[in-house]
Amino acid sequence: MYRRLPPLSALRAFEAAARHGSFKQAAAELAVTPTAISHQVRALEEHAGRPLFERRTRKVVLTDAGVLLYPVLRDGFDAFADAMQRLTHRRSRTQVTISATIAFTARWLVPRVSAFRTQNPGVDLQLHAADEVVDLDTGVDIAIRYGTGPYPGFDVVPLLADRFAPVFNPMLAVETAEDLTRRPLIEFRWRRRHPDNPTWARWFATAGLPEPEEQPSLGFSDESHAIQAAVAGQGIALVSLALVRDELAAGQLVQPFGPSIAGFRHHMLTREGEANAAVNAAARWLLSEAEALA
DSSP states (O other), X not given: OOOOOOOHHHHHHHHHHHHHTOHHHHHHHHTSOHHHHHHHHHHHHHHHTSOOEEEETTEEEEOHHHHHHHHHHHHHHHHHHXXXXXXXXXXXXXXXXXXXXXXXXXXXXXXXXXXXXXXOTTXXXXXXXXXXXXXXXXXXXXXXXXESOOOTTEEEEEEEEEEEEEEBOGGGOOOSGGGGGGSOEEEEOOSSOOTTSOOHHHHXXXXXXXXXXXXXXXXXXXXXXXXXXXXXXXXXXXXXXXTXXXXXXXXXXXXXXXXXXXXXXXEEEEETTOOOHHHHHHHHHHHHHHHHHO
């Protein structure tokens, strides 16, 4: 909608003069001359078709028209200033970006974010979830890598050891390891082949049981989906115990028997000699959360 308004400079000059009761003080605030303020106010009065000030010695006093206009402009400029302050504050807030796998982000990081916010109210966390390796030079401050390493060129701290075991919805009523052959096995397909991947073949070998040759299975490329399928009672999943800790505590999943087999370790990577206080605070928070599970 088109608005027929006088120039903003004239409105600012009037508002400042009305607030100070002085053209001279308004000029000092706006870094112009008193004559410039007088000209701007005069132009506004011509636009309004009536005087807005009574000019007196060393001060100006609002007319009835000026009294009507002043609070509207004052409140409007205050609202503008508040909005700009909020925008500037948001832009200047410190952010820390953490990169991790999709499953680790969804099931381990996200439930713990509120604790970080409580401890660090001036820092915003940005979580970057991707199963592909992300370069820290792309704006990532902390990368959580799952594997054996090494990770040259970074400061590396072991974060969380991982163990895998069969878990399932208790409604399946599986009581012994031998009962696994009567239910579908849920598989998480590892993106990278490695002899130490925690697979069903490795688990059965560790348990001293023959691996079923023709057994229904359900495969997923994302570990979170495998966990959700297990919670839904679709079968028995071999998944990270660290990632199903909450479901086990709530009784949505059970792990009544072993063995558990070792997975890899999550490592926390930061740039060598990282001196950013917010990044270091996030790193300390990650370590404290991991140590609480030890």
